[in-house]
Amino acid sequence: MANVLTAKKEENIAEWYQQVCLKAELAEYATVKGCMVLRPNGYAIWDSIQKYFDENINKATGVRNAYFPLFIPESFFNREKEHAKGLKIEVAWLDKDVTGDGERLAVRPTSETIMYDSYSRWIRSYRDLPLKMNQWCNVVRWETEATKLFLRSREFLWQEGHCVYETKSECEKETLNYIQLYTKLCKELLALPVLTGKKTEKEKFAGADYTMTIESFMPDGKALQCGTSHLLSQNFAKAFNIKYLGKDEKEHTPFQNSWGLSTRLIGASVMTHSDNKGLVLPPRVAENKAIIIPVFIGDSKDKVAKKAKEIAHSLKEFNVILDDREEYNPGWKFTEWELKGIPLRIELGPKDLEKDQVVIVRRDTGVKTFVPLKDLKRKIEFELEAMHNDLYQKAEKFLKSSLAEAKDWKEFVKLTANKLVKVPFCGEKDCEDDIKAKTEGVTSRVIPFDDAVKKGSKCIHCGKEAKVNVYFSRAY
């Protein structure tokens, strides 16, 4: 059957995940290698993330949206040396026949350089600071690894925030604030718990002093980076000659951060919440909160159909769908809308009609409740809220149960098969390279906040003095 998954989450999560994305019509592999199509069901989730973001992050912190060019001159990348080193390999360039005698143009992999070129003209005095901008756009990174819907593709959609401040302390405070707002977005909108903290030197953004991250943890024991916030400090400001005249009438170099999250977040939510029946949408991002399925039996058909329409009409605020198609039976419809992830199913049959009630079925638990029509709205609100909280708590329980600590290297190797393993670490890039090579893929995920390493601890791998506690795991 086309509307049934043939793979199980607990047996073959990669295949299961792909089937959920494809069959719930969230996305499709494009004919262009490495790219994906965001279908309306998938785009609606992104739309809901954008709306939440514009309201609760941008507006709340005084950030304004703008749009900068897709093409970036090669020389811009080279101005900030670390940035250039870190990014160049993945960049897609335009054909020289197009650009003519001019310099090579990259398709943007991220926009620090082109934005800060403008910033250097716009910022003159302390009155222009803080400058807080964000753009919603597509970015391109010419990945060679296999494409995974939402998780890895050569083009993806994201937002990138770029702010400039007078002082380093203000800049640092806000760099932290944005990662905390991301954490909140994951919890409040997607019912997605994350670990929040810093990245190691090896994993930080090319050109940043440090990077903060939110990491979710998938059922197959791999972490998924969901958003980052970078303290760029004065690195780019110096490279792009951004200066301002202070209140002291002297020239100063300002401080910057940048922060981004992408359509990847959709993948994290899908993989976390969905089940073997298909997609489970966290209620707050669900475009349609409920599906109404009238059950037609014999004579009562017209009455049931009429009542179903009335109910659908009265529930407009939940953007409910009425599936009164006669060419499909109720069983097929139940399966279909479970696959598509609609949070609540409302059934109405002849007996319900007699009793002035409907049956509400929750997508995540399958629990049925008989609800008198007069209580319907209130009950829907209640169930949506309960479902959001339950999804979060279930995911949080899993995340907590996935945290581990390792006493020694042997245990570290064993546990990182499917856990987030906290260990003391020296912080050195070379040591981390070795860990990744020896374990065939284990990487540092996050240095948790407020969790200083015990004095005298040794690095789990090299045995040198440990500087930080770090969670390591396999990752997407």
Next chain:
Amino acid sequence: MANVLTAKKEENIAEWYQQVCLKAELAEYATVKGCMVLRPNGYAIWDSIQKYFDENINKATGVRNAYFPLFIPESFFNREKEHAKGLKIEVAWLDKDVTGDGERLAVRPTSETIMYDSYSRWIRSYRDLPLKMNQWCNVVRWETEATKLFLRSREFLWQEGHCVYETKSECEKETLNYIQLYTKLCKELLALPVLTGKKTEKEKFAGADYTMTIESFMPDGKALQCGTSHLLSQNFAKAFNIKYLGKDEKEHTPFQNSWGLSTRLIGASVMTHSDNKGLVLPPRVAENKAIIIPVFIGDSKDKVAKKAKEIAHSLKEFNVILDDREEYNPGWKFTEWELKGIPLRIELGPKDLEKDQVVIVRRDTGVKTFVPLKDLKRKIEFELEAMHNDLYQKAEKFLKSSLAEAKDWKEFVKLTANKLVKVPFCGEKDCEDDIKAKTEGVTSRVIPFDDAVKKGSKCIHCGKEAKVNVYFSRAY
């Protein structure tokens, strides 16, 4: 002075327009040749167009947003021959070092081909129709002519709607409906009157049976195309093998349209409404409907400042700005916010405080009104509405006064210097090429609806039998 325009609209409109865009901080020329930066003040207008569009066009007609890849394989273009011919010259390609052995990839100039490749997999039966999708995205056309902010740049933002129907009549009806919805958007949101009708053979979209258009007319006597809707009929469906099983259980080829409008529309609005003091924003797209400027004189300063804050707080729904900076005097602020185009200025001085009133000044007319505080909200609503209507009527009067008819070729040449000139026309592409060459740039703009040519009329240029009445003019 930095916040004053040095060019006049009636003397040098090109320089004036550029100054308005730059000094009102709507946009900036990017360092990358041919590209522009959409600054927050400009992006806010686009954001407001998007919101109106999603609500009043997409939702109202059952269109859903999606997102398709930026890169399009060369072979896709070649499938629809007319399309390939019409578009190829302007396409930017990726470097072959990036794509490797694969075929050449274009940066999308428009998305018919890549979308319909997906459509061919998604459409199976009449149950899948109509299929109605839209995407908001960036597109690239490698123009060689000089860049003009919002009006011509190598990359711009737009929406492209792409629908598929069972029957030609449904498809045609909707192709017309979308151009009418565009007309309504221009009027209701941007206070922008347009001429609506069909394009000639020469000016239609490459691959369409016909194209409908909305054309605005600028104060310098040039038309500006603001949006188009194309009847693609079965041309692309055949090329991309889109088929569906009908209710009759036979295979059919469906019918398609596509329709788009871009950030160009912002340019049309700016050029139409703005004046020698700077930007005039139509109230409905203005992010901030009013600016409050307290006038501080002597002792009363604290009281005035306090009251101004109270008023600002009470007017949150209008997203008012309070400019209580002390380092600038009121005169400078008046000039500054007039330049930025805020629809209403609210002044509050010591005398107003005594009388429990404020002064409201309209950006478009400069008319001052004393308003008792208790009436303020109602008066703001009234003035915003009046301003919208006045802007539209003024622009409509100008558009009507710019319409002309020509008796003969000599008059045609003379009038097309700065008018939209209606003439009988043979409809032939060659004849239109000749007209453009002889007049150094006059092009056909629109075949008005419901305005059939008189029997026996001759083409204004070649003298053959006229098939249609057409408006010709110079154009952006």
